Amino acid sequence: MRLVLMGPPGAGKGTQALVIAGVLGVPHVSTGDIFRANVSRGTPLGIEAKRYMDAGDYVPDGVTNAMVRDRLSQDDCRPGFLLDGYPRTVEQVSELDAMLRSDGLRLDAVVELEVDIDEVVGRLVKRAADQGRSDDSEAVIRRRLEVYGEQTAPLLAVYRDQGLLVAVDGLGKVDEVTGRILAALSIER
């Protein structure tokens, strides 16, 4: 299965993506995780990405698309993948579509985790305290939510029009939300 998991920062995408990818036996491809790994290793990609991440802005499409193209071309992604945090812009949607189309492939579904924004801010503030992520200060959290609303939320309509969007209530215990996602996709655990 080729899936995309969407939702605002703090919706629980990373947590759910890990579980769902495990159930499906496909790689969990998180652009945020790949960027963070590059930041820790101090690679040129990490040095470039950090400037944007620390401000709560998106890393430029050219950089992000090249990174995803490289990751999805690896053998483990051949049977399928779960994308977490990509695509996030209209240009990334077209680029992903082109990457898949050139191999005669398409997405099976785009899962939207629906959450209340106040709940999300609370979760992000807590995560900042627990994990000390440098992009989790309150001002940056606000900026990230604003960027999501401007650049990523409009993609939901694009995928809805393509008949790919599956909206799932993201509120509740991790296991409950996982159950809803699997049920919405008709996947048995």
Ligand code: AMP
């Ligand atoms: P995440 O962990 O998915 O919230 O991503 C953390 C940060 O990495 C984001 O706030 C962006 O700065 C950057 N990032 C992750 N995915 C993308 C993407 N698809 N396009 C641009 N920037 C991204």
